Amino acid sequence: MTKYIIDRRLNPPGKSLSNRQRFIRRAKKYLKERIHKNIVNRSITDKGKENVNIPTGGISEPTFETDPKTGDYDFVLPGNKDFLPGDKIKKPEEGEGGGGGQASSSGEGEDEFAFSLTRDEYMDIVFEDLELPHMEEKNREDVVVLKSRRAGYTTDGSPSQLNIKQSLIKSLGRRIALKFPKRKEIAELEKEIAELEKEKPRPSAEIKKLEKCIELLRKKFRAIPFIDPIDLRFNSFVKEPTPTTTAVMICIMDVSASMGEKEKELSKRFFLLLYLFLERKYEHVDVVFIRHHTEAIECDEEEFFHSKETGGTIVSSGLELANQVLKDRYSPTDWNAYIAQASDGDNFIQDQLPLENILVNQLLPKVKFYTYIEISDLYTRALDLWSDVMGKQHNNMWELYEKLSHEYSNLVCKKIQNSTQIIPVFREFFFKRKESA
Amino acid sequence: MGQLIYTGSDWSFNLLEKAYNECEKIALDELKLCVYPNQLEIISSEQMLDAYSSSGLPILYKHWSHGKHFSIEERNYKKGYTGLAYEIVINSNPCINYLMEENTMTMQTMVIAHAAFGHNHFFKNNYLFRQWTDASHIIDYLIFAKNYINDCEEKHGPEIVEKIIDSCHAIARHGISRYKRPVKLNIFEETEKKEEREEYLRKIYNDLWRTVPKTKKQEEEKKDVAFSDPEENVLYFIEKNSPILKSWQRELVRIIRKINQYYYPQYQTKVMNEGWATFTHFYTMNRLYEKELITEGAILEFLHMHSGVVYQPNFNNKRYGGFNPYYLGFEMFKDIRRICENPTEEDKEWFPDFANTNWLDTCLNAVANYRDESFIRQFLSPTLIRKMKLFILNNNTEEDHYIVEHIHNKKGYKNIREALANQYEVGNMIPDIQVYDAKFKEDRTLVLHHNINNGKLLNKVTSDVLTHIKRLWGYQVNLESRENGEIKAAYNTSSAPQLEIK
Numbered sequence: 001m002t003k004y005i006i007d008r009r010l011n012p013p014g015k016s017l018s019n020r021q022r023f024i025r026r027a028k029k030y031l032k033e034r035i036h037k038n039i040v041n042r043s044i045t046d047k048g049k050e051n052v053n054i055p056t057g058g059i060s061e062p063t064f065e066t067d068p069k070t071g072d073y074d075f076v077l078p079g080n081k082d083f084l085p086g087d088k089i090k091k092p093e094e095g096e097g098g099g100g101g102q103a104s105s106s107g108e109g110e111d112e113f114a115f116s117l118t119r120d121e122y123m124d125i126v127f128e129d130l131e132l133p134h135m136e137e138k139n140r141e142d143v144v145v146l147k148s149r150r151a152g153y154t155t156d157g158s159p160s161q162l163n164i165k166q167s168l169i170k171s172l173g174r175r176i177a178l179k180f181p182k183r184k185e186i187a188e189l190e191k192e193i194a195e196l197e198k199e200k201p202r203p204s205a206e207i208k209k210l211e212k213c214i215e216l217l218r219k220k221f222r223a224i225p226f227i228d229p230i231d232l233r234f235n236s237f238v239k240e241p242t243p244t245t246t247a248v249m250i251c252i253m254d255v256s257a258s259m260g261e262k263e264k265e266l267s268k269r270f271f272l273l274l275y276l277f278l279e280r281k282y283e284h285v286d287v288v289f290i291r292h293h294t295e296a297i298e299c300d301e302e303e304f305f306h307s308k309e310t311g312g313t314i315v316s317s318g319l320e321l322a323n324q325v326l327k328d329r330y331s332p333t334d335w336n337a338y339i340a341q342a343s344d345g346d347n348f349i350q351d352q353l354p355l356e357n358i359l360v361n362q363l364l365p366k367v368k369f370y371t372y373i374e375i376s377d378l379y380t381r382a383l384d385l386w387s388d389v390m391g392k393q394h395n396n397m398w399e400l401y402e403k404l405s406h407e408y409s410n411l412v413c414k415k416i417q418n419s420t421q422i423i424p425v426f427r428e429f430f431f432k433r434k435e436s437a
Numbered sequence: 438m439g440q441l442i443y444t445g446s447d448w449s450f451n452l453l454e455k456a457y458n459e460c461e462k463i464a465l466d467e468l469k470l471c472v473y474p475n476q477l478e479i480i481s482s483e484q485m486l487d488a489y490s491s492s493g494l495p496i497l498y499k500h501w502s503h504g505k506h507f508s509i510e511e512r513n514y515k516k517g518y519t520g521l522a523y524e525i526v527i528n529s530n531p532c533i534n535y536l537m538e539e540n541t542m543t544m545q546t547m548v549i550a551h552a553a554f555g556h557n558h559f560f561k562n563n564y565l566f567r568q569w570t571d572a573s574h575i576i577d578y579l580i581f582a583k584n585y586i587n588d589c590e591e592k593h594g595p596e597i598v599e600k601i602i603d604s605c606h607a608i609a610r611h612g613i614s615r616y617k618r619p620v621k622l623n624i625f626e627e628t629e630k631k632e633e634r635e636e637y638l639r640k641i642y643n644d645l646w647r648t649v650p651k652t653k654k655q656e657e658e659k660k661d662v663a664f665s666d667p668e669e670n671v672l673y674f675i676e677k678n679s680p681i682l683k684s685w686q687r688e689l690v691r692i693i694r695k696i697n698q699y700y701y702p703q704y705q706t707k708v709m710n711e712g713w714a715t716f717t718h719f720y721t722m723n724r725l726y727e728k729e730l731i732t733e734g735a736i737l738e739f740l741h742m743h744s745g746v747v748y749q750p751n752f753n754n755k756r757y758g759g760f761n762p763y764y765l766g767f768e769m770f771k772d773i774r775r776i777c778e779n780p781t782e783e784d785k786e787w788f789p790d791f792a793n794t795n796w797l798d799t800c801l802n803a804v805a806n807y808r809d810e811s812f813i814r815q816f817l818s819p820t821l822i823r824k825m826k827l828f829i830l831n832n833n834t835e836e837d838h839y840i841v842e843h844i845h846n847k848k849g850y851k852n853i854r855e856a857l858a859n860q861y862e863v864g865n866m867i868p869d870i871q872v873y874d875a876k877f878k879e880d881r882t883l884v885l886h887h888n889i890n891n892g893k894l895l896n897k898v899t900s901d902v903l904t905h906i907k908r909l910w911g912y913q914v915n916l917e918s919r920e921n922g923e924i925k926a927a928y929n930t931s932s933a934p935q936l937e938i939k
Contacts, residue, residue, distance in 0.1 A: 003457060003461075003474060003475045003476070003477065003553075004474075004475070004476045004477070004531070005450055005453055005454060005457075005476075005477045005478075005479070006476065006477065006478045006479070007450075007478075007479050008478045008479055008480045008484060008535075009479055009480060009481045009484070009538055011484070013481075013483055013484070015484070015487040016486075016487045016490050016491070016503060016504060016507045018499050019490065019499055019500065019501065019503040019504035019507060020504040020507060020508070021504070022499060022500065022501035022504055022595075022599075023501040023502075023503075023504030023505050023508065024504075025501070026501040026599075059501075059505060060898070060901070061502055061603075061606055061607065062607055062898035062899075062901035062902045062905070063606075063607055063608070063609075063610060063898075063902060064608070064610075064611070064867070064868045064870055064887075064895060064899065064902055065868070065895065065896050065898070066868055066890075066893035066894065066895060066896065067893065067894050067895060067896035067897070068834075068896075069834055070834050070892060070893050070894040071832075071834055071891045071892035071893035071894070072831070072832070072833040072834065072835075072891060072892045073831070073832055073891035073892070073893065074829050074830070074831050074832075074842060074856045074859075075829070075830055075832065075856070075860060076827050076828070076829055076830075076853055076856050076857040076860060077752035077827070077828060077829075077830060078749060078751055078752060078760065078825045078826060078827055079750075079751025079752050079753065079754070079825070079826050080826040080827070080828040080844055080845065081753075081826075083828055083841045083844060084841065084844060085841055085842060085843055085844060085848075085849070086840070086841060087840070087841040088838040088839070088840055088841075089830070089838060089839045089840075089841065090837065090838060091837055091838065091839060113505075113509075114512060115508055115512075116508070116511075116512065
């Protein structure tokens with residue numbers, strides 16, 4: 001009987017990849033809904049696979065099936081212990097009835113379908129149709145940095161860049177062209193002479209001829225150098241402008257007494273989105289966390305979101321520090337800078353002028369994009385209204401940012417009241433602007 | 438005696454070949470099996486998951502539902518809910534056996550005996566497989582189907598193709614004409630026929646005909662042709678009669694119907710097929726050990742796996758999920774052998790025609806000529822009923838009690854055997870749905886009847902299925918659940934959200 005044994009392990013993997021893509025396309029609506037709802041539970045720098053549960057409704061495959069809760073029928077079970085004909089057995093609660101083991105074939109719950117997306121698939125859905133503004137149209141030249149790139153070989157260069165292989169190839173070629181004699185050839189001629197010597201009578205004429213040959217070869221051997229300056233080749237590098245692929249994101253948050261957990265939570269969600277978005281566009285993203293009340297401190301993520309401070313608010317302190325960080329560590333030739341600021345909108349009234357100053361003169365010219373979100377819950381909005389009525393100056397930051405946002409296209413600001421607005425606001429900030437592209 | 442085939446747990450291609458040859462000797466010479474040529478393919482666990490998502494077929498058209506099943510399987514596997522199968526075997530000629538690379542040498546040997554000989558013999562000899570599938574052409578047909586669907590996607594756009602396939606999937610199990618002799622799949626004839634159909638349509642197309650007024654007689658004739666007998670093959674009926682499908686769309690319906698026909702013997706012979714393969718591997722492994730071709734360690738490893746495969750939890754066990762086909766089938770074949778070799782008085786009374794006959798002939802006869810339902814009805818013995826302690830519960834869904842009707846005693850045996858056999862009847866697995874009328878001369882409403890079996894009504898997704906049928910039919914679809922001519926429940930598509938092809 002014939003048989004074949006075939007090793008299929010070497011076949012390219014991912015045979016069902018296109019089915020997977022079809023499935024994602026099909027379930028996209030549901031995936032999107034869930035992702036937008038759950039994105040807030042992630043840590044900012046979280047990586048890895050994303051598990052998403054989606055309702056089975058949209059991806060169900062209905063077929064004609066009988067309803068286990070209807071009918072009158074017999075069924076056979078194994079493992080009787082002590083039942084006798086005529087015994088009555090109470091049915092288990094919660095519609096487990098039927099007893100025939102009609103477990104769901106998927107092994108999952110009935111209502112939810114759990115699905116793992118790769119990080120890329122996840123991000124594609126989160127940031128569908130979004131674009132970083134001012135990347136293409138405005139600052140293309142600014143976003144470049146000079147990078148060395150190999151560019152073949154040159155005949156001149158420093159000894160450290162000598163390319164031995166290429167140099168020897170050249171040398172070999174030259175020697176072949178000039179008929180550089182081989183040692184073997186000479187050795188063979190010598191051997192011939194030695195053999196002729198043994199012969200009797202000694203054929204001296206022939207020996208002489210051969211000796212002449214050898215001498216000629218030896219002369220050539222000495223005259224042609226093994227390696228010549230003409231052979232040398234050096235690795236060559238050229239500097240080329242390449243778009244930078246690094247970005248720094250500075251998160252500035254007001255942590256004064258007026259910012260509660262809820263406000264911080266909202267800011268966190270916003271920062272997270274921005275981080276994820278930048279990460280898609282740049283190879284490397286640095287995140288700097290700056291928190292401030294009356295003075296500003298740089299801190300890590302944990303501290304940034306969870307420690308509580310009391311006291312008043314001087315916003316310019318935070319911006320001052322951000323400016324310092326940019327100056328010291330992130331030169332604009334190498335880094336694309338993004339600033340995200342979150343605040344409840346309160347600022348010490350005397351700080352207004354310095355704030356405007358630093359924004360206009362220092363930060364806005366340096367950064368690619370500056371987002372400001374103001375978190376105002378109903379209570380503060382009520383206060384605003386009250387102040388309006390009283391004709392008082394209030395929430396002075398909002399007015400300033402709003403004014404500036406008309407003058408500077410890389411500044412956007414928005415008010416957020418609750419978490420459901422985060423995604424819409426974010427999408428509004430970054431929605432692909434066709435007219436500017 | 439023999440020289441050990443292998444000693445360690447690692448396999449190699451060389452060892453596989455040796456093991457295959459030894460298994461073959463036992464299978465062909467001792468068990469007298471008759472098999473297709475084998476093709477053993479080594480695959481990785483990821484490829485095994487791939488194979489799962491295409492229902493075990495090596496090539497399958499692209500569809501999102503396969504991606505969905507893949508991610509379910511992948512998740513269950515990665516979370517450790519389920520292990521992967523040791524093997525998958527495809528009813529084709531040559532018979533393709535997938536072996537997992539993770540398997541130990543003992544597992545590979547067992548799998549070769551199980552799949553390459555047990556299942557393979559079953560595919561080649563069982564009457565249902567012989568009648569319904571054509572092993573030599575299935576792969577060609579699958580390639581044809583995949584390419585055809587690909588072409589359709591390119592020509593008409595993937596969305597519309599997906600919609601039609603979705604709707605076909607909803608009624609895929611209702612694409613069998615049980616009482617007609619099935620036409621086997623044959624790729625060459627299929628392509629030829631497809632072209633013929635198209636060519637014929639092209640030839641006869643003449644727009645003038647449309648304008649010629651029909652005589653009254655012709656009209657009458659058409660009415661008469663409309664309906665004589667109910668049609669159980671819903672998919673076939675739609676393919677031939679749908680007023681809205683274009684010819685390439687009919688071809689899609691046909692492809693889905695034909696591919697599902699391939700599964701028809703499989704779900705009717707699960708117990709027998711797995712039972713026979715298990716019986717074969719059990720026999721083979723023991724013989725290999727007796728012939729001193731495998732070590733004591735190997736036979737112990739095998740027994741450990743084997744007992745896992747044939748594990749049957751009792752009804753009150755948390756892990757109970759119905760009968761384990763491996764267990765039931767294996768026990769029955771073992772029992773047939775026992776009855777043939779050492780019948781008791783009871784066995785002689787119950788099975789006079791094969792007690793004390795050659796056990797192998799009886800088994801091979803069973804494999805060739807029965808399906809699960811008739812196999813159980815014919816061969817389930819009182820001994821086995823006692824061993825498994827089978828009992829019958831009656832479930833009247835309107836009561837809050839089950840009633841124990843019969844247990845493993847003299848009065849119960851026959852009833853238990855009947856009841857268990859009925860459980861494996863196709864009609865008990867898939868609701869009986871038939872096309873009853875299509876009102877061609879009126880509003881083209883498609884009327885389906887569901888013949889109620891044991892009072893079981895249809896569940897709540899029924900109207901979703903009807904909207905899928907409507908998508909293929911183009912007009913309203915009604916469904917009546919009937920019992921003794923009396924309508925118990927009715928469904929229609931007028932209230933449900935509508936699905937359109939475009």
